[in-house]
Amino acid sequence: MHASVMKRFNTVFVLAFIGLTFCCSKCDQKDIALYEPIPFPKENPISSDKIALGERLFFDKRLSKDNSISCASCHVPSLAFSDGRKVSIGVNGGLTERNAPTLLNVGYQKTLMFDAHISSLELQAIVPIQEHVEMDMSMIDLINKLKVDSYYTREAKRLFNRTFDAYVLTRSLATFQRSLISQNAPFDRFYRDKQTNAISQSAQLGWNLFSGRLNCVSCHPPPFFTHFKAENNGLYSKYDQPDKGRFRIFNDSSDIGKFKVPSLRNIELTFPYMHDGSMRSLADVLRHYEKGGNNHPLQHPSLKPIVLSEKEKANLLAFLSTLTDTSYMVRFKKMN
Ligand code: HEC
Ligand code: HEC
Known part of the structure; x- marks a missing residue:
């Protein structure tokens, strides 16, 4: 069976145990502002002890079949929780199909994954655990492996009043990820706090281009620099198997080549x-947009060839670098 079909099959199976529902094709697109407190499901309130439990799980290599890979192996704190690789490496040197995204501000996302099809962090956590090229664990074996850990058992009882199980695991991992927030970039001081000197003149000119003539903000609007929906940005003139984007989940031919628009926050760190x-490099990305994409038939019509001077390109790069905020690293210093 194809890996992604298998993944969906397993996921539905596990859901029966932990009482979560799939977000079907059209998710409820609520507007959530970055500068507001992080949203969370009513049944899974945030607490510092739950964040600590989730953090321990996130860095625990026992989550993988051969105890070699933790969530943090592919979501490295110093790289804004991405991993600097083209695609990631899982158990037994297996390669993922896609590039690992940042997890900063992930708690604000309305839909997860490049296919924009998973509605909650609680649900998402099951996917890498079971995926053969990532952690390759069955949930039942994993719980049996982890429930001998006295910290996990004690905290499950104290925080959830139950034995350590998939419910505790997914709620804690989700809560830890909701604590990964980055909203202290120079651009935030410029845009939110109206400090005009927070970013250079060149970056301000780059922001004017990005939000004005080039209209990059139609898909990458602040403060997240994504509108969270899947779009076709003409990366290829033809999207071959296996990765035709969101099409592979819903089999809707209008979804070919559509991928969730990535946030551009900390973009310097997520190469x-x-x-x-x-x-x-970001210079490669700018060349792509200068060309107006590769003319895929379903490419978004707003992407047309554009003319950029060397100075304008430098201004755009200066603007993109104002989206870097490493203040979140204070908590993770000793882990790198
Ligand atoms: C082997 C590498 C690997 C491991 C291990 C891994 N991930 Fe990922 N993660 C990825 C890749 C690649 C994607 C993108 C998948 C896609 O969109 O199809 C991803 C996507 C995500 C997303 C979606 C983010 C978004 O913006 O849509 C979340 C959340 C996430 N991972 C959390 C976790 C958690 C929690 C764990 C541990 C239980 C974990 N990951 C383990 C590689 C990995
Ligand atoms: C029609 C929507 C759309 C517009 C307009 C658009 N983008 Fe994108 N952008 C995307 C999508 C979709 C992706 C991811 C495509 C993929 O992964 O195959 C992306 C990816 C990127 C990335 C890489 C992000 C990462 O983490 O991999 C950067 C940087 C970027 N865009 C910058 C820009 C700039 C600069 C402009 C304006 C010139 C722009 N985009 C206009 C939809 C858009």
Whole structure:
């Protein structure tokens, strides 16, 4: 069976145990502002002890079949929780199909994954655990392996009043990820706090281009620099199997080549770029948009060839660098 079909099959099976529902094709697109407190499901309130439990799980290599890979192996704190690779490496050297995205501000996302099809962090956590090229664990075996850990058992009882199980595991991992927030970039001081000197003149000119003539904000609007929906940005003139984007989930031919628009926050740290990590630098990305994409038939009509002077390109790069905020690293210093 194809890996992604298998993954969906397993996921539905596990859901029966832990009482979560799939977000079907059209999710409820609520508007959530970055500068507001992080949203969370009513049944899974945030607490510092739950964040600590989730953090321990996130860095625990026992989550993988051969105890070699933790969530943090592919979501590395110092790289904004991405991993600097084109695609990631899982158990037994297996390669993922896609580039690992940042997890900063992931708690604000309305839909997860490049296919924009998973509605909650609680649900998402099951996918890498079971995926053969990532952690390759069955949930039942994993719980049996982890419930001998006295910290996990004690905290499950104290925080959830139950034995350590998939419910505790998914709620804690989700809560830890909701604590990964980055909203202290120079751009935030410029945009939110109206400090005009927070970013250079060149970056301000780059922001004017990005939000004005180039209208990059139609898909990458602040403060997240994504509208969270899947779009076709003409990365290829033809999207071959296996990765035709969101099409592979819903089989809707209008979804071919559509991938969830990535956030551009901390973009300097999340190289290489695009769902397949095929672009090594931001200069490569700008060349792609200058060309107006590769004319895929379903490419978004707003993408047309554009003319950029060297100075304008430098201004755009200066603007993109104002989206870097490493203040979140204070908590993770000793882990790198
Ligand atoms: C082997 C590498 C690997 C491991 C291990 C891994 N991930 Fe990922 N993660 C990825 C890749 C690749 C994607 C993108 C998948 C896609 O969109 O199809 C991803 C996507 C995600 C997303 C969606 C983010 C978004 O913006 O849509 C979340 C959340 C996430 N991972 C959390 C976790 C958690 C929690 C764990 C541990 C239980 C974990 N990951 C383990 C590689 C990995
Ligand atoms: C029609 C929507 C759309 C517009 C307009 C658009 N983008 Fe994108 N952008 C996307 C999508 C979709 C992706 C991811 C494509 C993929 O992974 O295959 C992306 C990816 C990127 C990335 C790489 C992000 C990463 O983490 O991999 C950067 C940087 C970027 N765009 C910058 C820009 C700039 C600069 C502009 C304006 C010139 C722009 N975009 C206009 C939809 C758009």
